[in-house]
Amino acid sequence: MKTLLLTSAAIAFAATGASAQTTIELQRFFGACDADYGNSTDVDAAVGECGIITTLINRFQEENPEIDVEVTTVEWPGYDQLNAQLASRNAPDVVSMHYSAISDYQSRNLLEPLDDLLAEQGIETSAFTEAALAGVTKDGQIYALPFDNWTMLWHVNLNLMEEAGLVNDDGTPLLPDSTDAFFEQAAQFKEATGKPYLVQIYANETAAYARLFYTFLMQQGVDPFADPSQVDLSTPEASAVAEFMKRIYDEGATTTDMDYPAAVAGFGAGDGGIGINGTWLIGDWAAQSEEEGNALSDGYTVYPLPQLFEGEPATYADGHGWAVPRDPGRSDEERAAIGTLMTFLEENDGAWARTGHLPAVAEVIASEEFQSLPYRDNIAPVAEMGQSLNPEVRRQFAIQDIIGEELNSAIHGTKPVEEALGAAEQRINDLLASL
Amino acid sequence: MAAPHRQSRPSNALFAAPYLVVFVALLVVPLCWGVYLSLQKADLFGLYGYTGWTNYARVLGDALFWQAVRNTVVFVAVTVPVLVAIGLFLGLALNARTRGAAFMRGVYFSSTVLSVTIVTLIWRFVFIPGDGLLSLAFEAMGWPPIGFLSTQGWSLFSVGVATVWWCLGLPMILILAALQQIPGDLYEAAALDNASRWRTFTRVTLPQIRNTLILVATIQIVMQFQLFGQAQLMTNGGPNGTSRPMVLYIYRAAFENWDVGQGAAASELLFLIILVAAMGQFWITNRGNKA
Numbered sequence: 001m002k003t004l005l006l007t008s009a010a011i012a013f014a015a016t017g018a019s020a021q022t023t024i025e026l027q028r029f030f031g032a033c034d035a036d037y038g039n040s041t042d043v044d045a046a047v048g049e050c051g052i053i054t055t056l057i058n059r060f061q062e063e064n065p066e067i068d069v070e071v072t073t074v075e076w077p078g079y080d081q082l083n084a085q086l087a088s089r090n091a092p093d094v095v096s097m098h099y100s101a102i103s104d105y106q107s108r109n110l111l112e113p114l115d116d117l118l119a120e121q122g123i124e125t126s127a128f129t130e131a132a133l134a135g136v137t138k139d140g141q142i143y144a145l146p147f148d149n150w151t152m153l154w155h156v157n158l159n160l161m162e163e164a165g166l167v168n169d170d171g172t173p174l175l176p177d178s179t180d181a182f183f184e185q186a187a188q189f190k191e192a193t194g195k196p197y198l199v200q201i202y203a204n205e206t207a208a209y210a211r212l213f214y215t216f217l218m219q220q221g222v223d224p225f226a227d228p229s230q231v232d233l234s235t236p237e238a239s240a241v242a243e244f245m246k247r248i249y250d251e252g253a254t255t256t257d258m259d260y261p262a263a264v265a266g267f268g269a270g271d272g273g274i275g276i277n278g279t280w281l282i283g284d285w286a287a288q289s290e291e292e293g294n295a296l297s298d299g300y301t302v303y304p305l306p307q308l309f310e311g312e313p314a315t316y317a318d319g320h321g322w323a324v325p326r327d328p329g330r331s332d333e334e335r336a337a338i339g340t341l342m343t344f345l346e347e348n349d350g351a352w353a354r355t356g357h358l359p360a361v362a363e364v365i366a367s368e369e370f371q372s373l374p375y376r377d378n379i380a381p382v383a384e385m386g387q388s389l390n391p392e393v394r395r396q397f398a399i400q401d402i403i404g405e406e407l408n409s410a411i412h413g414t415k416p417v418e419e420a421l422g423a424a425e426q427r428i429n430d431l432l433a434s435l
Numbered sequence: 436m437a438a439p440h441r442q443s444r445p446s447n448a449l450f451a452a453p454y455l456v457v458f459v460a461l462l463v464v465p466l467c468w469g470v471y472l473s474l475q476k477a478d479l480f481g482l483y484g485y486t487g488w489t490n491y492a493r494v495l496g497d498a499l500f501w502q503a504v505r506n507t508v509v510f511v512a513v514t515v516p517v518l519v520a521i522g523l524f525l526g527l528a529l530n531a532r533t534r535g536a537a538f539m540r541g542v543y544f545s546s547t548v549l550s551v552t553i554v555t556l557i558w559r560f561v562f563i564p565g566d567g568l569l570s571l572a573f574e575a576m577g578w579p580p581i582g583f584l585s586t587q588g589w590s591l592f593s594v595g596v597a598t599v600w601w602c603l604g605l606p607m608i609l610i611l612a613a614l615q616q617i618p619g620d621l622y623e624a625a626a627l628d629n630a631s632r633w634r635t636f637t638r639v640t641l642p643q644i645r646n647t648l649i650l651v652a653t654i655q656i657v658m659q660f661q662l663f664g665q666a667q668l669m670t671n672g673g674p675n676g677t678s679r680p681m682v683l684y685i686y687r688a689a690f691e692n693w694d695v696g697q698g699a700a701a702s703e704l705l706f707l708i709i710l711v712a713a714m715g716q717f718w719i720t721n722r723g724n725k726a
Contacts, residue, residue, distance in 0.1 A: 398687075432491075
């Protein structure tokens, strides 16, 4: 009996030893879609952010059976959870992070600089686009593997635009080139279709308001954070943007009350002509337009947000990267596994670009595969126009919430525009002063 | 001779020790730590020195904090009486030994076992414009749609509806248990005296379950002051902060702005408010009892 027990214990021990794996924890947003892609490794067949990242990680697992990637999916953007994990010294090994959030963590020494790790893997920083590299570089060091650049876009329902007579002879949509032209088109659209011109995210989210606000300020050549420690919203340019956004609402040129999922579904269902939403939806909507019998069938295209103010073309842009929280107890094996994963992600940046995001790897942009993806010509100017906020500005997500909340008040008329901008300025400066 | 069982001995404390240890470790220590934090400049990753009452001054000088206090007080003042009233109504209606009543008790209690995420998801389907249940109903009636989750006033109301639906089970069950404790002979006596149903209700039933009603109200006051998940998930406190409760304010300060000192100061103030409200309610109802 004793021998039997000892033997079985020895077998069990050997079995554990034989399957010894390095486990790394990966935490990301981009949604959960295990029902569709949980077991799929067919990256090419996947659509959308969630589908592509899920199949990519599955593929990585298949190719690297010695590494076990434990994926935790968090509600976008997931920083509250990450903060709690960091505070309790229980952070994941790899985490998805916006370029705009890196300075918060880097300034508190919570992230691992990745220069050495990437160099060991043979990844040269020159491989990345300038915009992507700038997004992840702080104080001369790289704090995340850049994965993409993204921006808000002008997603067009060509079927409705045609109905409204807002297309050129070559079938491309008419894009407004001023705020006046915008309202003329909106009126024409509404008269012809009975629907609002824009489908926007108006409820339960602040990011969309802030991104549009930044874009239209940048279009006027204004940087509200010229001084990263305080914001200036008392400018006539800021008022002009807020007044413009309010007029869109006042004139009924937009859907109202939609939250993010409702706005995505709404544009897909033909609730309006133009969906203002991110690069990440190009893949989904392009796929929808290839199917029969829906509002976008054979009638979808996409452009950068049009230049509506006088100034150089500009649009607010950010990006996603993969950061590595500091962990003094991380083993060499884990570190190597993280390196292998980073290499895999870098090598597959082209697959990720199918979401609609602009690739972070320069080679991918130049590739024929990327160039042949639909609508990429249209949005190519974003590479030149895209601007981020002053990278030294900390708490950009909290600031985004404040701006979104106050603009929401101004747009819905619960506060006069000047009062809302004043309140936003005061709240942001109070926040930045307390850092 | 055996010692009288009421005699107190130091070793008796051992029986209370397991609870006390957990109570001190999980409640008293964090409470004291919270007070300490509220007097510090602190983020989630470190302390940067004693700042005295600065955090309290910042919280008390913040219009958003007072807005959150107002929202929370209004929310408690509306939801708690509604919860007690509907709980009492359901308790009375389902206080029968029939299969149907037992089934319905299960139905009404079932929402309580759901997580806040599921609850808010369900109510999102009801309130969201476009494809939402209410939106479709309004459309069918030819009424203009209301943005329940994004209109000032309606957003807090919507959170309240979801909360009442979610929290109704506990008051109902507690009241039901109390109703079943009422001796039958009291009702017999009332019947012999030819008391009307209303009189029986006000003179027999209500006095008998009075303590339970006080308990239910107190529990609900404490619980509803801590409103958080529903508001965060359904409206994110919007629009314009009109559905932002105090706990969401604290959460924002601590986790989004990383200002743990300010969050802790606001938490201590919330603690005081809940204490005063619960004690006040207890005092008012007890005073009536002794009179």
